Amino acid sequence: MTNKLKTLLVLYYSVGGSTKGLANCIARGARKVDGIEVKLRTVAKISPDTQASEPVIPHDGDPYCSLDDLANCNALALGSPTRFGNMAAPLKYFIDGTANLWANGSLEGIPAAVFTSSSSLHGGQESTLLSMMLPLLHHGMLITGVPYSEHAIRKTLSGGTPYGPSHYESHSAGAEISEEEKSIAMTLGERLANLALKL
Numbered sequence: 302m303t304n305k306l307k308t309l310l311v312l313y314y315s316v317g318g319s320t321k322g323l324a325n326c327i328a329r330g331a332r333k334v335d336g337i338e339v340k341l342r343t344v345a346k347i348s349p350d351t352q353a354s355e356p357v358i359p360h361d362g363d364p365y366c367s368l369d370d371l372a373n374c375n376a377l378a379l380g381s382p383t384r385f386g387n388m389a390a391p392l393k394y395f396i397d398g399t400a401n402l403w404a405n406g407s408l409e410g411i412p413a414a415v416f417t418s419s420s421s422l423h424g425g426q427e428s429t430l431l432s433m434m435l436p437l438l439h440h441g442m443l444i445t446g447v448p449y450s451e452h453a454i455r456k457t458l459s460g461g462t463p464y465g466p467s468h469y470e471s472h473s474a475g476a477e478i479s480e481e482e483k484s485i486a487m488t489l490g491e492r493l494a495n496l497a498l499k500l
């Protein structure tokens with residue numbers, strides 16, 4: 302019998318810290334499950350002049366994600382700020398670099414989920430979440446959301462959806478994640494961790 306840990310990769314892009322805050326809650330939820338290790342990874346900003354504008358290793362925060370990090374994960378949570386109702390370009394750029402993994406079927410059968418943050422309540426969280434699922438479906442990943450047995454989904458007055466955790470940056474709260482948003486994100490982390498062990 303092997304004791305090898307299963308890995309949940311929490312891959313996110315965040316400029317102001319809101320999506321990162323959700324990523325940390327997902328990680329906390331997953332760490333409740335024995336046998337799981339969590340890798341928090343981000344992606345670099347992209348530059349309009351096609352020159353690399355960021356150092357190869359970030360000065361602070363989580364490391365940049367490598368294709369190996371993705372290829373070797375047992376579950377994935379993918380997070381992006383909402384940008385015009387869609388994911389942010391740096392994350393899409395990273396995903397567009399995964400063609401070899403797609404060709405090899407490397408991610409087929411791996412459970413995956415998505416999360417987002419936005420500055421307006423009806424500013425496109427759900428369209429962002431649903432569109433973030435599309436490349437993961439092309440990769441053959443098994444998409445999961447958050448079931449309504451997580452009661453915070455019914456109670457939340459800010460973010461948190463059955464399509465995936467989310468945060469609404471209300472003017473009063475800013476990047477501060479509400480209790481319901483936290484709970485939903487932690488539930489997703491725990492759910493992905495359990496799926497990684499079962500599958």
Ligand SMILES: Cc1cc2nc3c(=O)[nH]c(=O)nc-3n(C[C@H](O)[C@H](O)[C@H](O)COP(=O)(O)O)c2cc1C
Pocket residue numbers: 314315316317318319320321381382383384385386387418419420421422423424425470476
């Ligand atoms: C270019 C751009 C586009 C944005 N588009 C939207 C949008 O469509 N809807 C929305 O509610 N917020 C939008 N926002 C606001 C961000 O989604 C919001 O501030 C988010 O919480 C930032 O996440 P972060 O703190 O992880 O960077 C946009 C921000 C930028 C810079």
